[in-house]
Amino acid sequence: xxxxxxxxxxxxxxxxxxxxxxxxxxxxxxxxxxxxxxxxxxxxxxxxxxxxxxxxxxxxxxxxxxxxxxxxxxxxxxxxxxxxxxxxxxxxxxxxxxxxxxxxxxxxxxxxxxxxxxxxxxxxxxxxxxxxxxxxxxxxxxxxxxxxxxxxxxxxxxxxxxxxxxxxxxxxxxxxxxxxxxxxxxxxxxxxxxxxxxxxxxxxxxxxxxxxxxxxxxxxxxxxxxxxxxxxxxxxxxxxxxxxxxxxxxxxxxxxxxxxxxxxxxxxxxxxxxxxxxxxxxxxxxxxxxxxxxxxxxxxxxxxxxxxxxxxxxxxxxxxxxxxxxxxxxxxxxxxxxxxxxxxxxxxxxxxxxxxxxxxxxxxxxxxxxxxxxxxxxxxxxxxxxxxxxxxxxxxxxxxxxxxxxxxxxxxxxxxxxxxxxxxxxxxxxxxxxxxxxxxxxxxxxxxxxxxxxxxxxxxxxxxxxxxxxxxxxxxxxxxxxxxxxxxxxxxxxxxxxxxxxxxxxxxxxxxxxxxxxxxxxxxxxxxxxxxxxxxxxxxxxxxxxxxxxxxxxxxxxxxxxxxxxxxxxxxxxxxxxxxxxxxxxxxxxxxxxxxxxxxxxxxxxxxxxxxxxxxxxxxxxxxxxxxxxxxxxxxxxxxxxxxxxxxxxxxxxxxxxxxxxxxxxxxxxxxxxxxxxxxxxxxxxxxxxxxxxxxxxxxxxxxxxxxxxxxxxxxxxxxxxxxxxxxxxxxxxxxxxxxxxxxxxxxxxxxxxxxxxxxxxxxxxxxxxxxxxxxxxxxxxxxxxxxxxxxxxxxxxxxxxxxxxxxxx
Numbered sequence: 155x156x157x158x159x160x161x162x163x164x165x166x167x168x169x170x171x172x173x174x175x176x177x178x179x180x181x182x183x184x185x186x187x188x189x190x191x192x193x194x195x196x197x198x199x200x201x202x203x204x205x206x207x208x209x210x211x212x213x214x215x216x217x218x219x220x221x222x223x224x225x226x227x228x229x230x231x232x233x234x235x236x237x238x239x240x241x242x243x244x245x246x247x248x249x250x251x252x253x254x255x256x257x258x259x260x261x262x263x264x265x266x267x268x269x270x271x272x273x274x275x276x277x278x279x280x281x282x283x284x285x286x287x288x289x290x291x292x293x294x295x296x297x298x299x300x301x302x303x304x305x306x307x308x309x310x311x312x313x314x315x316x317x318x319x320x321x322x323x324x325x326x327x328x329x330x331x332x333x334x335x336x337x338x339x340x341x342x343x344x345x346x347x348x349x350x351x352x353x354x355x356x357x358x359x360x361x362x363x364x365x366x367x368x369x370x371x372x373x374x375x376x377x378x379x380x381x382x383x384x385x386x387x388x389x390x391x392x393x394x395x396x397x398x399x400x401x402x403x404x405x406x407x408x409x410x411x412x413x414x415x416x417x418x419x420x421x422x423x424x425x426x427x428x429x430x431x432x433x434x435x436x437x438x439x440x441x442x443x444x445x446x447x448x449x450x451x452x453x454x455x456x457x458x459x460x461x462x463x464x465x466x467x468x469x470x471x472x473x474x475x476x477x478x479x480x481x482x483x484x485x486x487x488x489x490x491x492x493x494x495x496x497x498x499x500x501x502x503x504x505x506x507x508x509x510x511x512x513x514x515x516x517x518x519x520x521x522x523x524x525x526x527x528x529x530x531x532x533x534x535x536x537x538x539x540x541x542x543x544x545x546x547x548x549x550x551x552x553x554x555x556x557x558x559x560x561x562x563x564x565x566x567x568x569x570x571x572x573x574x575x576x577x578x579x580x581x582x583x584x585x586x587x588x589x590x591x592x593x594x595x596x597x598x599x600x601x602x603x604x605x606x607x608x609x610x611x612x613x614x615x616x617x618x619x620x621x622x623x624x625x626x627x628x629x630x631x632x633x634x635x636x637x638x639x640x641x642x643x644x645x646x647x648x649x650x651x652x653x654x655x656x657x658x659x660x661x662x663x664x665x666x667x668x669x670x671x672x673x674x675x676x677x678x679x680x681x682x683x684x685x686x687x688x689x690x691x692x693x694x695x696x697x698x699x700x701x702x703x704x705x706x707x708x709x710x711x712x713x714x715x716x717x718x719x720x721x722x723x724x725x726x727x728x729x730x731x732x733x734x735x736x737x738x739x740x741x742x743x744x745x746x747x748x749x750x751x752x753x754x755x756x757x758x759x760x761x762x763x764x765x766x767x768x769x770x771x772x773x774x775x776x777x778x779x780x781x782x783x784x785x786x787x788x789x790x791x792x793x794x795x796x797x798x799x800x801x802x803x804x805x806x807x808x809x810x811x812x813x814x815x816x817x818x819x820x821x822x823x824x825x826x827x828x829x830x831x832x833x834x835x836x837x838x839x840x841x842x843x844x845x846x847x848x849x850x851x852x853x854x855x856x857x858x859x860x861x862x863x864x865x866x867x868x869x870x871x872x873x874x875x876x877x878x879x880x881x882x883x884x885x886x887x888x889x890x891x892x893x894x895x896x897x898x899x900x901x902x903x904x905x906x907x908x909x910x911x912x913x914x915x916x917x918x919x920x921x922x923x924x925x926x927x928x929x930x931x932x933x934x935x936x937x938x939x940x941x942x943x944x945x946x947x948x949x950x951x952x953x954x955x956x957x958x959x960x961x962x963x964x
Contacts (some may be wrong), residue, residue: 171312172305175280177328180233183280184212187308188231194315197227214261223557224263228256228272235281235304238290243463246287249277250294257297276301278308294756297744306953324763327431327440330479332468334428334441337472338421359600360421366563366596367394368415368422370551371407373456393551395419396426397833399491399525404517408528410553412714412741416528420493420626421555426881427491438481439524441490442469446497446527447664447709450505453512461516465492487849488522497529499713501662501738510545531833555913561599568603597714618748620787621718625651628698646684647695650675654721655716662738665709714741722746729758731763735771748785754793757782761800769811776804781838791842800842805834806866824940831873831901838870839877847871847883865893869901876905879915888926900937903930 178186193199197215222317230252236245253275260269277283277291285306292300338358357363374391398406410416424441431438442465452459462485471478480490494513496950500506513525527548539860556564598617601624628714629647654674658666662872675695676688686689695701700715701708708715721742724730733739747753757779762774780801783794816826843850854867868891876883887901910923 167576171309175235175305178280180231182232183233188278191311191315212389225273226261226270228275230277232279236279236283236287238287250291253295257299270952274299274301276303278303281305316554321538327479329473331428331431333473334424337958338425360425364567365422366560368419369554371552371554397689404521404524405548406526407548407550409531412530413595414553415493415596420495424493431711439489441491443493446494447510448501450500453508461512485520485523493526494527499664556596562601565603618745628700643691647691650678652719652723653678655719659720659742665707668708671708717742720750727759730756730760734760734778735774743778744781744785745784751786752788754786754789757797771806772804773808776801777837780847784840794842796917802854802867802870805870827897835873838874841878843874843878844880844883862894869898873904873905879919881919884947885922885926899930900934
């Protein structure tokens with residue numbers, strides 16, 4: 155049989171069509187079959203015309219008769235068959251009760267302000283309603299207004315009015331698409347990419363009920379016409395996350411910081427595709443979600459396995475199917491879209507290169523299939539020879555930080571899910587963004603709402619304290635229903651998880667064998683005299699929601715959770731000196747100091763032992779120290795000033811050598827500077843900078859050194875002020891800032907653009923930022939032309955600071 159014959163409704167057996175109808179849940183049957191079928195026959199949807207909370211009806215339809223009178227039809231839908239032998243079963247009894255209620259209840263028509271009884275009450279079943287059941291219902295209800303529609307009645311109506319409903323019926327994708335949709339809606343643990351939410355929040359963050367608009371950005375070349383001349387200039391492409399589905403191209407890379415919403419973006423895209431696939435086969439794509447670390451593991455075990463084989467097995471496993479959910483033809487036709495999360499979670503450059511190579515082979519073979527990868531902004535992704543070669547072929551977008559409106563929307567949606575108080579969300583968000591250690595993002599907002607009574611008093615001093623509160627809740631410390639035993643076990647559970655996280659991070663892995671997990675836990679408990687508690691503690695840890703537990707392995711639900719526990723598990727400050735130059739440990743070290751906000755001695759030890767190291771290691775260490783210093787809010791100001799001076803000096807000293815290294819690796823000169831700026835700026839956001847600017851200027855700018863060195867140090871002081879939102883003092887410094895290297899002015903312009911358009915800040919700061927940008931435009935115009943020149947060989951990816959506008963939802 156040809157594909158056309160196969161897709162022709164007339165060639166499909168009645169039995170197969172009936173089985174297809176009965177596979178739907180009752181809600182799906184109503185919304186995907188009955189409702190559109192009635193609408194296609196000229197009925198109006200009663201949800202739009204009738205009042206809420208109508209009794210005895212699953213659906214209401216209105217149709218105007220030839221005299222202009224609106225008639226009401228009430229429908230009661232049922233999944234499967236309704237049979238009656240000798241005695242009425244519960245389904246038949248329930249149907250009788252509901253039909254009686256529907257017929258006896260008036261329906262309020264909002265258009266005419268009338269209340270009217272239905273002209274017909276129809277029992278609609280996806281299976282067969284046998285003759286005995288029909289007769290029993292008619293006799294019991296005793297009302298001539300009863301009607302029936304079962305599967306046998308519906309099939310010819312569907313054939314006539316919506317034959318496309320049967321297209322693709324023979325495909326095996328429907329169970330998989332339904333599984334993906336339901337799993338994303340319910341936070342199913344079996345998905346490769348899961349939510350980080352407590353169990354009382356049962357709705358997934360990628361669903362319409364929770365999801366807030368997130369945006370992606372990149373630089374593109376725009377055509378401009380002036381005085382009859384056509385020219386190209388760099389511009390900014392701003393798209394919603396869902397807009398990625400419409401973009402041309404085969405490979406996309408989404409970059410963003412921890413908690414910025416990368417995984418949520420992937421789940422959202424998969425959810426949209428799955429829902430569309432359930433509604434129509436036209437232009438639909440089957441989404442497959444994978445973890446980069448899982449691909450790396452598969453490749454390490456079997457060098458011959460490819461992405462296509464991994465996808466086939468994953469889809470089969472999820473729905474326990476004997477046959478694949480898609481075919482090779484689907485791959486060739488681009489009917490499959492692959493989402494790969496967490497490229498940065500592969501710590502080994504060699505393993506990451508193998509994964510990228512495998513993706514490259516897949517894309518070359520199935521060029522019509524889209525592949526979307528997410529990653530944190532890991533410097534090694536851009537400086538490693540293997541990675542940068544592969545990633546040049548990707549269309550790269552960055553996730554923008556959420557603004558006040560988005561954050562407030564998320565708080566409001568989560569608040570409704572948890573029935574919390576309605577205290578002003580904007581004020582909560584303004585204070586929440588001041589938490590030390592992390593920029594405001596969806597994960598931060600979600601964790602805050604999940605762990606609080608939603609009040610200003612719940613806002614912690616730093617992100618470590620927020621995560622500590624969250625993990626304590628998930629581990630059961632505050633579950634009063636479990637009594638004193640639970641309170642007693644809470645510190646033990648926290649200790650065990652911390653030890654295991656540290657061991658996993660030390661090995662640079664994100665997944666560990668389940669048996670080894672248990673052995674480590676049992677060993678640590680035995681050392682401390684708590685071996686008898688092993689079984690109970692393991693059960694409670696596995697139920698906590700902090701982990702994804704598989705048949706033979708276990709992993710944290712979010713890398714940030716592993717980093718949180720691993721950082722708190724760092725045993726001594728002496729060990730810090732061996733870790734501080736490794737990007738893999740950066741966030742964990744920040745959590746370490748967030749857990750010990752008065753431990754300035756640890757940072758002083760890092761500075762002392764790092765100064766004699768090679769420049770690249772000093773630079774990496776300075777980025778981590780700058781971030782960690784922001785978490786040490788309990789240390790004395792003078793101690794932080796001394797260390798911050800070292801941070802600025804170290805980052806400044808790395809400017810020329812780092813850019814030279816990036817150029818040697820194939821980067822263009824301007825792109826190299828932008829990488830240097832983007833990877834460094836977050837480490838300069840120290841809140842005491844504004845109040846001590848005179849002292850910093852004296853220490854950093856008044857000592858004998860070259861003008862270029864002074865320029866670079868002053869640049870980072872300006873950037874620090876911008877990152878802290880002190881645009882008044884930043885503007886004063888900029889007035890006298892005339893660097894030899896104009897790229898520094900471009901960096902200032904980018905930072906001010908971020909404040910002007912994206913940051914949650916005062917009206918005065920936005921005005922100052924706009925003024926600074928306007929004053930610099932003429933000075934950096936030639937750099938825009940240079941930027942365009944570099945586009946000829948590669949698309950330049952930039953951080954959010956370059957973005958000049960965000961599309962807002964009304």
